[in-house]
Amino acid sequence: MxxxxxxxxxxxxxxxxxxxxxxxxxxxxxxxxxxxVRLSNGVFKTTSTLRLDDVNKALIALFQDLGVAPKTFLDVAVSSGISTIEWFESLQQASLKPSMTATDLTMxxxxxxxxxxxxxxxxxxxxxxxxxxxxxxxxxxxxxxxxxxxxxxxxxxxxxxxxxxxxxxxxxxxxxxxxxxxxxxxxxxxxxxxxLVTWRLRDNTNIELLDDDITQPTPPHLRGRFEVIRAANILNRDYFSIPQLREAVINLRSRLVGPGTFLIVVCTEETDSNHGTVFRLSHTGSFEALTRIGRGSEIEDIVLSV
Ligand SMILES: C[S@@+](CC[C@H](N)C(=O)[O-])C[C@H]1O[C@@H](n2cnc3c(N)ncnc32)[C@H](O)[C@@H]1O
Incomplete structure:
Protein backbone atom coordinates (compact mmCIF):
# COMPACT_ATOMS: atom_id res chain seq x y z
CA MET A 1 0.00 0.00 0.00
CA VAL A 37 -11.48 13.09 -2.58
CA ARG A 38 -14.63 13.32 -0.51
CA LEU A 39 -17.10 16.10 -1.34
CA SER A 40 -19.11 18.24 1.05
CA ASN A 41 -22.15 15.94 0.49
CA GLY A 42 -20.08 12.91 1.59
CA VAL A 43 -19.82 11.34 -1.89
CA PHE A 44 -16.38 10.11 -2.96
CA LYS A 45 -14.86 10.64 -6.38
CA THR A 46 -13.81 6.98 -6.62
CA THR A 47 -13.57 5.64 -10.15
CA SER A 48 -11.32 3.34 -12.19
CA THR A 49 -10.51 2.26 -15.69
CA LEU A 50 -12.56 -0.38 -17.53
CA ARG A 51 -15.18 -0.17 -14.78
CA LEU A 52 -18.20 0.00 -17.08
CA ASP A 53 -17.04 -2.11 -20.05
CA ASP A 54 -19.97 -4.55 -19.89
CA VAL A 55 -22.39 -1.62 -19.63
CA ASN A 56 -20.87 -0.02 -22.75
CA LYS A 57 -21.16 -3.31 -24.65
CA ALA A 58 -24.75 -3.92 -23.55
CA LEU A 59 -25.77 -0.44 -24.66
CA ILE A 60 -24.24 -0.78 -28.11
CA ALA A 61 -25.91 -4.18 -28.57
CA LEU A 62 -29.22 -2.57 -27.57
CA PHE A 63 -28.82 0.31 -30.06
CA GLN A 64 -28.05 -2.22 -32.78
CA ASP A 65 -31.11 -4.33 -31.89
CA LEU A 66 -33.32 -1.24 -31.92
CA GLY A 67 -31.71 0.11 -35.11
CA VAL A 68 -31.01 3.52 -33.54
CA ALA A 69 -27.89 5.69 -33.74
CA PRO A 70 -28.12 8.41 -31.07
CA LYS A 71 -25.74 11.35 -31.34
CA THR A 72 -26.03 13.36 -28.14
CA PHE A 73 -24.74 11.78 -24.91
CA LEU A 74 -24.53 13.06 -21.34
CA ASP A 75 -22.49 11.32 -18.64
CA VAL A 76 -23.27 12.78 -15.18
CA ALA A 77 -21.23 12.58 -11.98
CA VAL A 78 -18.17 11.51 -13.97
CA SER A 79 -15.47 11.98 -11.33
CA SER A 80 -12.15 11.82 -13.25
CA GLY A 81 -14.07 11.17 -16.46
CA ILE A 82 -12.03 8.06 -17.26
CA SER A 83 -15.24 6.05 -17.78
CA THR A 84 -16.56 8.84 -20.00
CA ILE A 85 -13.61 8.57 -22.39
CA GLU A 86 -13.97 4.81 -22.47
CA TRP A 87 -17.67 5.18 -23.24
CA PHE A 88 -16.96 7.77 -25.94
CA GLU A 89 -14.34 5.50 -27.57
CA SER A 90 -16.60 2.44 -27.44
CA LEU A 91 -19.36 4.41 -29.21
CA GLN A 92 -16.92 5.56 -31.88
CA GLN A 93 -15.69 1.98 -32.35
CA ALA A 94 -19.31 0.98 -32.95
CA SER A 95 -19.38 3.55 -35.81
CA LEU A 96 -21.53 6.03 -33.92
CA LYS A 97 -20.70 9.75 -34.02
CA PRO A 98 -21.15 10.79 -30.41
CA SER A 99 -21.23 14.34 -29.17
CA MET A 100 -20.43 13.89 -25.47
CA THR A 101 -20.93 16.11 -22.42
CA ALA A 102 -19.44 15.12 -19.05
CA THR A 103 -20.61 16.78 -15.83
CA ASP A 104 -19.88 16.58 -12.13
CA LEU A 105 -20.87 18.42 -8.99
CA THR A 106 -17.21 19.30 -8.48
CA MET A 107 -15.64 19.58 -11.90
CA LEU A 196 -10.67 17.78 -11.66
CA VAL A 197 -10.51 15.28 -14.50
CA THR A 198 -7.95 12.87 -15.88
CA TRP A 199 -5.24 14.29 -18.13
CA ARG A 200 -6.83 12.25 -20.93
CA LEU A 201 -9.92 14.46 -20.73
CA ARG A 202 -8.27 17.81 -20.08
CA ASP A 203 -6.88 18.00 -23.60
CA ASN A 204 -9.83 16.33 -25.27
CA THR A 205 -11.80 18.91 -27.24
CA ASN A 206 -14.42 16.31 -28.23
CA ILE A 207 -15.89 16.11 -24.74
CA GLU A 208 -17.57 19.11 -23.13
CA LEU A 209 -16.87 19.45 -19.36
CA LEU A 210 -19.38 21.18 -17.06
CA ASP A 211 -20.16 21.63 -13.38
CA ASP A 212 -23.64 20.35 -12.62
CA ASP A 213 -25.63 19.26 -9.59
CA ILE A 214 -28.16 16.62 -10.60
CA THR A 215 -30.22 17.22 -7.46
CA GLN A 216 -30.93 20.80 -8.59
CA PRO A 217 -33.36 21.92 -11.31
CA THR A 218 -31.92 21.58 -14.80
CA PRO A 219 -30.13 24.73 -15.98
CA PRO A 220 -31.33 26.09 -19.37
CA HIS A 221 -28.13 25.08 -21.21
CA LEU A 222 -28.80 21.37 -20.44
CA ARG A 223 -32.57 21.27 -20.90
CA GLY A 224 -33.89 18.92 -23.63
CA ARG A 225 -30.43 18.38 -25.17
CA PHE A 226 -29.57 14.69 -24.93
CA GLU A 227 -30.69 11.41 -26.47
CA VAL A 228 -28.78 9.26 -23.99
CA ILE A 229 -27.93 10.01 -20.34
CA ARG A 230 -25.83 7.80 -18.08
CA ALA A 231 -25.79 8.05 -14.28
CA ALA A 232 -23.15 5.60 -13.05
CA ASN A 233 -22.39 5.11 -9.37
CA ILE A 234 -24.29 8.17 -8.25
CA LEU A 235 -28.04 7.41 -7.98
CA ASN A 236 -27.49 5.08 -5.01
CA ARG A 237 -29.73 4.64 -2.00
CA ASP A 238 -26.60 5.00 0.17
CA TYR A 239 -25.94 8.52 -1.12
CA PHE A 240 -29.41 10.04 -1.40
CA SER A 241 -32.85 9.76 0.18
CA ILE A 242 -35.79 8.46 -1.89
CA PRO A 243 -37.21 12.00 -2.44
CA GLN A 244 -33.76 13.20 -3.58
CA LEU A 245 -33.42 10.23 -5.96
CA ARG A 246 -36.87 10.95 -7.42
CA GLU A 247 -35.96 14.60 -7.86
CA ALA A 248 -32.69 13.68 -9.57
CA VAL A 249 -34.48 11.33 -11.99
CA ILE A 250 -37.00 14.08 -12.82
CA ASN A 251 -34.13 16.50 -13.39
CA LEU A 252 -32.36 14.06 -15.69
CA ARG A 253 -35.59 13.44 -17.60
CA SER A 254 -35.81 17.15 -18.39
CA ARG A 255 -32.38 16.94 -20.02
CA LEU A 256 -33.60 14.31 -22.49
CA VAL A 257 -34.78 15.37 -25.94
CA GLY A 258 -38.11 13.54 -25.60
CA PRO A 259 -39.87 10.20 -26.19
CA GLY A 260 -37.66 7.34 -27.39
CA THR A 261 -34.53 8.60 -25.60
CA PHE A 262 -32.54 6.65 -22.99
CA LEU A 263 -31.49 6.83 -19.34
CA ILE A 264 -28.96 4.34 -17.95
CA VAL A 265 -28.66 3.97 -14.19
CA VAL A 266 -25.89 1.67 -13.01
CA CYS A 267 -23.98 0.85 -9.87
CA THR A 268 -20.66 -1.02 -9.50
CA GLU A 269 -20.37 -3.34 -6.52
CA GLU A 270 -17.15 -3.87 -4.59
CA THR A 271 -16.57 -7.08 -6.51
CA ASP A 272 -16.47 -4.89 -9.67
CA SER A 273 -19.74 -6.32 -10.99
CA ASN A 274 -22.19 -3.84 -12.52
CA HIS A 275 -25.92 -3.77 -11.89
CA GLY A 276 -28.00 -1.39 -13.92
CA THR A 277 -31.04 -0.78 -16.08
CA VAL A 278 -31.48 0.94 -19.42
CA PHE A 279 -34.72 2.94 -19.41
CA ARG A 280 -36.52 4.49 -22.37
CA LEU A 281 -38.72 7.55 -22.16
CA SER A 282 -42.24 6.86 -23.41
CA HIS A 283 -44.78 9.22 -25.05
CA THR A 284 -46.54 9.59 -21.70
CA GLY A 285 -43.39 11.02 -20.11
CA SER A 286 -42.74 7.97 -17.92
CA PHE A 287 -39.83 5.56 -18.24
CA GLU A 288 -39.97 1.90 -19.20
CA ALA A 289 -37.21 -0.62 -18.44
CA LEU A 290 -35.70 -1.92 -21.68
CA THR A 291 -32.86 -4.12 -20.52
CA ARG A 292 -30.87 -5.00 -17.41
CA ILE A 293 -27.20 -5.50 -16.64
CA GLY A 294 -26.63 -7.88 -13.71
CA ARG A 295 -29.49 -7.57 -11.21
CA GLY A 296 -30.67 -4.27 -12.67
CA SER A 297 -30.69 -0.86 -11.00
CA GLU A 298 -31.45 -0.69 -7.28
CA ILE A 299 -33.63 2.35 -7.95
CA GLU A 300 -35.61 0.85 -10.85
CA ASP A 301 -38.87 1.22 -8.90
CA ILE A 302 -38.18 4.92 -8.34
CA VAL A 303 -37.35 5.60 -12.01
CA LEU A 304 -40.46 3.72 -13.18
CA SER A 305 -42.66 5.71 -10.79
CA VAL A 306 -41.74 9.25 -11.86
C1 LIG B 1 -18.36 7.33 -7.24
S1 LIG B 1 -18.10 8.66 -8.35
C2 LIG B 1 -18.72 7.98 -9.87
C3 LIG B 1 -17.79 8.21 -11.02
C4 LIG B 1 -18.18 7.57 -12.36
N1 LIG B 1 -19.51 7.89 -12.79
C5 LIG B 1 -17.97 6.07 -12.33
O1 LIG B 1 -18.96 5.34 -12.29
O2 LIG B 1 -16.82 5.64 -12.35
C6 LIG B 1 -19.40 9.74 -7.86
C7 LIG B 1 -19.29 11.14 -8.45
O3 LIG B 1 -20.52 11.84 -8.20
C8 LIG B 1 -20.23 13.20 -8.06
N2 LIG B 1 -21.40 13.81 -7.38
C9 LIG B 1 -21.73 13.75 -6.08
N3 LIG B 1 -22.88 14.40 -5.84
C10 LIG B 1 -23.30 14.88 -7.05
C11 LIG B 1 -24.41 15.66 -7.47
N4 LIG B 1 -25.34 16.05 -6.60
N5 LIG B 1 -24.51 16.00 -8.78
C12 LIG B 1 -23.56 15.61 -9.67
N6 LIG B 1 -22.49 14.87 -9.32
C13 LIG B 1 -22.34 14.52 -8.03
C14 LIG B 1 -18.94 13.22 -7.28
O4 LIG B 1 -18.23 14.42 -7.47
C15 LIG B 1 -18.21 12.03 -7.86
O5 LIG B 1 -17.33 12.45 -8.86
Whole structure:
Protein backbone atom coordinates (compact mmCIF):
# COMPACT_ATOMS: atom_id res chain seq x y z
CA MET A 1 0.00 0.00 0.00
CA UNK A 2 1.40 3.39 -0.96
CA UNK A 3 0.83 5.93 1.81
CA UNK A 4 2.04 8.88 -0.30
CA UNK A 5 -1.05 10.54 -1.68
CA UNK A 6 -0.45 12.34 -5.00
CA UNK A 7 -0.72 16.11 -4.56
CA UNK A 8 -3.25 17.96 -6.74
CA UNK A 9 -0.59 20.52 -7.69
CA UNK A 10 1.67 17.78 -9.00
CA UNK A 11 -1.09 15.92 -10.86
CA UNK A 12 -2.92 18.85 -12.43
CA UNK A 13 -0.50 21.76 -12.75
CA UNK A 14 2.94 20.37 -13.46
CA UNK A 15 3.49 20.19 -17.19
CA UNK A 16 6.58 17.98 -17.14
CA UNK A 17 6.11 14.24 -16.69
CA UNK A 18 6.61 13.00 -13.15
CA UNK A 19 9.78 10.99 -12.39
CA UNK A 20 9.47 7.43 -13.77
CA UNK A 21 6.09 8.33 -15.19
CA UNK A 22 4.37 5.94 -17.54
CA UNK A 23 0.71 5.89 -18.55
CA UNK A 24 0.19 3.15 -15.94
CA UNK A 25 1.75 5.05 -13.04
CA UNK A 26 -0.19 8.18 -13.98
CA UNK A 27 -3.43 6.15 -14.11
CA UNK A 28 -2.63 4.64 -10.69
CA UNK A 29 -1.85 8.06 -9.20
CA UNK A 30 -5.08 9.50 -10.58
CA UNK A 31 -7.00 6.56 -9.14
CA UNK A 32 -5.45 7.15 -5.68
CA UNK A 33 -6.09 10.87 -5.88
CA UNK A 34 -9.75 10.60 -6.95
CA UNK A 35 -10.47 7.86 -4.39
CA UNK A 36 -9.17 10.20 -1.68
CA VAL A 37 -11.48 13.09 -2.58
CA ARG A 38 -14.63 13.32 -0.51
CA LEU A 39 -17.10 16.10 -1.34
CA SER A 40 -19.11 18.24 1.05
CA ASN A 41 -22.15 15.94 0.49
CA GLY A 42 -20.08 12.91 1.59
CA VAL A 43 -19.82 11.34 -1.89
CA PHE A 44 -16.38 10.11 -2.96
CA LYS A 45 -14.86 10.64 -6.38
CA THR A 46 -13.81 6.98 -6.62
CA THR A 47 -13.57 5.64 -10.15
CA SER A 48 -11.32 3.34 -12.19
CA THR A 49 -10.51 2.26 -15.69
CA LEU A 50 -12.56 -0.38 -17.53
CA ARG A 51 -15.18 -0.17 -14.78
CA LEU A 52 -18.20 0.00 -17.08
CA ASP A 53 -17.04 -2.11 -20.05
CA ASP A 54 -19.97 -4.55 -19.89
CA VAL A 55 -22.39 -1.62 -19.63
CA ASN A 56 -20.87 -0.02 -22.75
CA LYS A 57 -21.16 -3.31 -24.65
CA ALA A 58 -24.75 -3.92 -23.55
CA LEU A 59 -25.77 -0.44 -24.66
CA ILE A 60 -24.24 -0.78 -28.11
CA ALA A 61 -25.91 -4.18 -28.57
CA LEU A 62 -29.22 -2.57 -27.57
CA PHE A 63 -28.82 0.31 -30.06
CA GLN A 64 -28.05 -2.22 -32.78
CA ASP A 65 -31.11 -4.33 -31.89
CA LEU A 66 -33.32 -1.24 -31.92
CA GLY A 67 -31.71 0.11 -35.11
CA VAL A 68 -31.01 3.52 -33.54
CA ALA A 69 -27.89 5.69 -33.74
CA PRO A 70 -28.12 8.41 -31.07
CA LYS A 71 -25.74 11.35 -31.34
CA THR A 72 -26.03 13.36 -28.14
CA PHE A 73 -24.74 11.78 -24.91
CA LEU A 74 -24.53 13.06 -21.34
CA ASP A 75 -22.49 11.32 -18.64
CA VAL A 76 -23.27 12.78 -15.18
CA ALA A 77 -21.23 12.58 -11.98
CA VAL A 78 -18.17 11.51 -13.97
CA SER A 79 -15.47 11.98 -11.33
CA SER A 80 -12.15 11.82 -13.25
CA GLY A 81 -14.07 11.17 -16.46
CA ILE A 82 -12.03 8.06 -17.26
CA SER A 83 -15.24 6.05 -17.78
CA THR A 84 -16.56 8.84 -20.00
CA ILE A 85 -13.61 8.57 -22.39
CA GLU A 86 -13.97 4.81 -22.47
CA TRP A 87 -17.67 5.18 -23.24
CA PHE A 88 -16.96 7.77 -25.94
CA GLU A 89 -14.34 5.50 -27.57
CA SER A 90 -16.60 2.44 -27.44
CA LEU A 91 -19.36 4.41 -29.21
CA GLN A 92 -16.92 5.56 -31.88
CA GLN A 93 -15.69 1.98 -32.35
CA ALA A 94 -19.31 0.98 -32.95
CA SER A 95 -19.38 3.55 -35.81
CA LEU A 96 -21.53 6.03 -33.92
CA LYS A 97 -20.70 9.75 -34.02
CA PRO A 98 -21.15 10.79 -30.41
CA SER A 99 -21.23 14.34 -29.17
CA MET A 100 -20.43 13.89 -25.47
CA THR A 101 -20.93 16.11 -22.42
CA ALA A 102 -19.44 15.12 -19.05
CA THR A 103 -20.61 16.78 -15.83
CA ASP A 104 -19.88 16.58 -12.13
CA LEU A 105 -20.87 18.42 -8.99
CA THR A 106 -17.21 19.30 -8.48
CA MET A 107 -15.64 19.58 -11.90
CA UNK A 108 -14.05 22.92 -11.00
CA UNK A 109 -11.74 23.31 -8.01
CA UNK A 110 -9.20 25.91 -6.91
CA UNK A 111 -5.71 25.71 -5.52
CA UNK A 112 -5.38 28.13 -2.63
CA UNK A 113 -2.03 29.19 -1.15
CA UNK A 114 -2.23 29.69 2.60
CA UNK A 115 1.55 30.08 3.02
CA UNK A 116 4.49 29.56 0.68
CA UNK A 117 4.74 25.98 2.05
CA UNK A 118 1.05 25.16 2.32
CA UNK A 119 -1.67 24.81 -0.35
CA UNK A 120 -5.26 23.67 -0.07
CA UNK A 121 -7.37 22.28 -2.89
CA UNK A 122 -10.94 23.52 -2.41
CA UNK A 123 -14.25 23.33 -4.24
CA UNK A 124 -16.04 26.45 -5.51
CA UNK A 125 -17.59 27.00 -2.08
CA UNK A 126 -14.27 26.70 -0.23
CA UNK A 127 -14.83 23.14 1.03
CA UNK A 128 -11.33 21.59 1.45
CA UNK A 129 -10.59 18.54 -0.73
CA UNK A 130 -6.87 18.14 -0.03
CA UNK A 131 -4.16 19.81 2.07
CA UNK A 132 -0.59 19.92 0.83
CA UNK A 133 2.06 21.15 3.21
CA UNK A 134 5.81 20.86 2.80
CA UNK A 135 5.27 18.64 -0.24
CA UNK A 136 3.04 16.13 1.58
CA UNK A 137 -0.59 15.74 0.58
CA UNK A 138 -3.27 14.85 3.12
CA UNK A 139 -6.99 14.12 3.00
CA UNK A 140 -9.15 16.50 5.03
CA UNK A 141 -11.28 13.59 6.31
CA UNK A 142 -10.51 10.62 8.54
CA UNK A 143 -10.00 7.35 6.67
CA UNK A 144 -11.10 4.40 8.80
CA UNK A 145 -8.13 2.29 7.77
CA UNK A 146 -4.44 3.30 7.63
CA UNK A 147 -5.20 6.20 9.95
CA UNK A 148 -2.16 6.61 12.12
CA UNK A 149 -1.78 9.13 14.89
CA UNK A 150 0.52 11.41 12.87
CA UNK A 151 -2.04 11.72 10.11
CA UNK A 152 -4.76 12.55 12.56
CA UNK A 153 -2.70 15.24 14.24
CA UNK A 154 -1.58 16.83 10.97
CA UNK A 155 -5.10 16.80 9.53
CA UNK A 156 -6.39 18.59 12.61
CA UNK A 157 -3.56 21.11 12.43
CA UNK A 158 -4.14 21.87 8.74
CA UNK A 159 -7.89 22.12 9.24
CA UNK A 160 -7.35 24.71 11.98
CA UNK A 161 -4.82 26.62 9.87
CA UNK A 162 -7.14 26.55 6.86
CA UNK A 163 -10.15 27.79 8.82
CA UNK A 164 -8.21 30.56 10.56
CA UNK A 165 -6.18 31.84 7.60
CA UNK A 166 -8.90 31.20 5.03
CA UNK A 167 -11.13 33.51 7.03
CA UNK A 168 -8.40 36.11 7.46
CA UNK A 169 -7.73 36.12 3.71
CA UNK A 170 -11.44 36.51 2.89
CA UNK A 171 -11.25 33.30 0.90
CA UNK A 172 -14.96 32.52 0.62
CA UNK A 173 -15.77 35.96 -0.82
CA UNK A 174 -12.85 35.71 -3.21
CA UNK A 175 -14.04 32.31 -4.46
CA UNK A 176 -17.62 33.48 -4.80
CA UNK A 177 -16.59 36.49 -6.88
CA UNK A 178 -14.81 34.22 -9.38
CA UNK A 179 -18.09 32.42 -10.29
CA UNK A 180 -16.15 29.39 -11.53
CA UNK A 181 -13.74 31.45 -13.68
CA UNK A 182 -9.94 31.31 -13.38
CA UNK A 183 -8.35 33.67 -10.81
CA UNK A 184 -6.45 36.77 -12.00
CA UNK A 185 -2.80 35.94 -12.69
CA UNK A 186 -1.59 38.09 -9.77
CA UNK A 187 -4.10 36.80 -7.19
CA UNK A 188 -2.04 36.36 -4.02
CA UNK A 189 -4.28 33.63 -2.56
CA UNK A 190 -6.11 31.69 -5.26
CA UNK A 191 -3.32 30.38 -7.42
CA UNK A 192 -5.12 28.32 -10.05
CA UNK A 193 -8.41 26.92 -11.25
CA UNK A 194 -8.23 23.15 -11.75
CA UNK A 195 -10.55 20.93 -13.73
CA LEU A 196 -10.67 17.78 -11.66
CA VAL A 197 -10.51 15.28 -14.50
CA THR A 198 -7.95 12.87 -15.88
CA TRP A 199 -5.24 14.29 -18.13
CA ARG A 200 -6.83 12.25 -20.93
CA LEU A 201 -9.92 14.46 -20.73
CA ARG A 202 -8.27 17.81 -20.08
CA ASP A 203 -6.88 18.00 -23.60
CA ASN A 204 -9.83 16.33 -25.27
CA THR A 205 -11.80 18.91 -27.24
CA ASN A 206 -14.42 16.31 -28.23
CA ILE A 207 -15.89 16.11 -24.74
CA GLU A 208 -17.57 19.11 -23.13
CA LEU A 209 -16.87 19.45 -19.36
CA LEU A 210 -19.38 21.18 -17.06
CA ASP A 211 -20.16 21.63 -13.38
CA ASP A 212 -23.64 20.35 -12.62
CA ASP A 213 -25.63 19.26 -9.59
CA ILE A 214 -28.16 16.62 -10.60
CA THR A 215 -30.22 17.22 -7.46
CA GLN A 216 -30.93 20.80 -8.59
CA PRO A 217 -33.36 21.92 -11.31
CA THR A 218 -31.92 21.58 -14.80
CA PRO A 219 -30.13 24.73 -15.98
CA PRO A 220 -31.33 26.09 -19.37
CA HIS A 221 -28.13 25.08 -21.21
CA LEU A 222 -28.80 21.37 -20.44
CA ARG A 223 -32.57 21.27 -20.90
CA GLY A 224 -33.89 18.92 -23.63
CA ARG A 225 -30.43 18.38 -25.17
CA PHE A 226 -29.57 14.69 -24.93
CA GLU A 227 -30.69 11.41 -26.47
CA VAL A 228 -28.78 9.26 -23.99
CA ILE A 229 -27.93 10.01 -20.34
CA ARG A 230 -25.83 7.80 -18.08
CA ALA A 231 -25.79 8.05 -14.28
CA ALA A 232 -23.15 5.60 -13.05
CA ASN A 233 -22.39 5.11 -9.37
CA ILE A 234 -24.29 8.17 -8.25
CA LEU A 235 -28.04 7.41 -7.98
CA ASN A 236 -27.49 5.08 -5.01
CA ARG A 237 -29.73 4.64 -2.00
CA ASP A 238 -26.60 5.00 0.17
CA TYR A 239 -25.94 8.52 -1.12
CA PHE A 240 -29.41 10.04 -1.40
CA SER A 241 -32.85 9.76 0.18
CA ILE A 242 -35.79 8.46 -1.89
CA PRO A 243 -37.21 12.00 -2.44
CA GLN A 244 -33.76 13.20 -3.58
CA LEU A 245 -33.42 10.23 -5.96
CA ARG A 246 -36.87 10.95 -7.42
CA GLU A 247 -35.96 14.60 -7.86
CA ALA A 248 -32.69 13.68 -9.57
CA VAL A 249 -34.48 11.33 -11.99
CA ILE A 250 -37.00 14.08 -12.82
CA ASN A 251 -34.13 16.50 -13.39
CA LEU A 252 -32.36 14.06 -15.69
CA ARG A 253 -35.59 13.44 -17.60
CA SER A 254 -35.81 17.15 -18.39
CA ARG A 255 -32.38 16.94 -20.02
CA LEU A 256 -33.60 14.31 -22.49
CA VAL A 257 -34.78 15.37 -25.94
CA GLY A 258 -38.11 13.54 -25.60
CA PRO A 259 -39.87 10.20 -26.19
CA GLY A 260 -37.66 7.34 -27.39
CA THR A 261 -34.53 8.60 -25.60
CA PHE A 262 -32.54 6.65 -22.99
CA LEU A 263 -31.49 6.83 -19.34
CA ILE A 264 -28.96 4.34 -17.95
CA VAL A 265 -28.66 3.97 -14.19
CA VAL A 266 -25.89 1.67 -13.01
CA CYS A 267 -23.98 0.85 -9.87
CA THR A 268 -20.66 -1.02 -9.50
CA GLU A 269 -20.37 -3.34 -6.52
CA GLU A 270 -17.15 -3.87 -4.59
CA THR A 271 -16.57 -7.08 -6.51
CA ASP A 272 -16.47 -4.89 -9.67
CA SER A 273 -19.74 -6.32 -10.99
CA ASN A 274 -22.19 -3.84 -12.52
CA HIS A 275 -25.92 -3.77 -11.89
CA GLY A 276 -28.00 -1.39 -13.92
CA THR A 277 -31.04 -0.78 -16.08
CA VAL A 278 -31.48 0.94 -19.42
CA PHE A 279 -34.72 2.94 -19.41
CA ARG A 280 -36.52 4.49 -22.37
CA LEU A 281 -38.72 7.55 -22.16
CA SER A 282 -42.24 6.86 -23.41
CA HIS A 283 -44.78 9.22 -25.05
CA THR A 284 -46.54 9.59 -21.70
CA GLY A 285 -43.39 11.02 -20.11
CA SER A 286 -42.74 7.97 -17.92
CA PHE A 287 -39.83 5.56 -18.24
CA GLU A 288 -39.97 1.90 -19.20
CA ALA A 289 -37.21 -0.62 -18.44
CA LEU A 290 -35.70 -1.92 -21.68
CA THR A 291 -32.86 -4.12 -20.52
CA ARG A 292 -30.87 -5.00 -17.41
CA ILE A 293 -27.20 -5.50 -16.64
CA GLY A 294 -26.63 -7.88 -13.71
CA ARG A 295 -29.49 -7.57 -11.21
CA GLY A 296 -30.67 -4.27 -12.67
CA SER A 297 -30.69 -0.86 -11.00
CA GLU A 298 -31.45 -0.69 -7.28
CA ILE A 299 -33.63 2.35 -7.95
CA GLU A 300 -35.61 0.85 -10.85
CA ASP A 301 -38.87 1.22 -8.90
CA ILE A 302 -38.18 4.92 -8.34
CA VAL A 303 -37.35 5.60 -12.01
CA LEU A 304 -40.46 3.72 -13.18
CA SER A 305 -42.66 5.71 -10.79
CA VAL A 306 -41.74 9.25 -11.86
C1 LIG B 1 -18.36 7.33 -7.24
S1 LIG B 1 -18.10 8.66 -8.35
C2 LIG B 1 -18.72 7.98 -9.87
C3 LIG B 1 -17.79 8.21 -11.02
C4 LIG B 1 -18.18 7.57 -12.36
N1 LIG B 1 -19.51 7.89 -12.79
C5 LIG B 1 -17.97 6.07 -12.33
O1 LIG B 1 -18.96 5.34 -12.29
O2 LIG B 1 -16.82 5.64 -12.35
C6 LIG B 1 -19.40 9.74 -7.86
C7 LIG B 1 -19.29 11.14 -8.45
O3 LIG B 1 -20.52 11.84 -8.20
C8 LIG B 1 -20.23 13.20 -8.06
N2 LIG B 1 -21.40 13.81 -7.38
C9 LIG B 1 -21.73 13.75 -6.08
N3 LIG B 1 -22.88 14.40 -5.84
C10 LIG B 1 -23.30 14.88 -7.05
C11 LIG B 1 -24.41 15.66 -7.47
N4 LIG B 1 -25.34 16.05 -6.60
N5 LIG B 1 -24.51 16.00 -8.78
C12 LIG B 1 -23.56 15.61 -9.67
N6 LIG B 1 -22.49 14.87 -9.32
C13 LIG B 1 -22.34 14.52 -8.03
C14 LIG B 1 -18.94 13.22 -7.28
O4 LIG B 1 -18.23 14.42 -7.47
C15 LIG B 1 -18.21 12.03 -7.86
O5 LIG B 1 -17.33 12.45 -8.86
Missing amino acids: NYMLPAAKQLFLEVNPLPDETATTRAQMEKEFFSS TAYLVRLFSWCNVLVDKEGFPLQYECGGFALRPWSPKRYYVLGDWFLTLLYRTLYRRFGQRLGLLNRLKSLEGNPPPINDPVIKARIQ
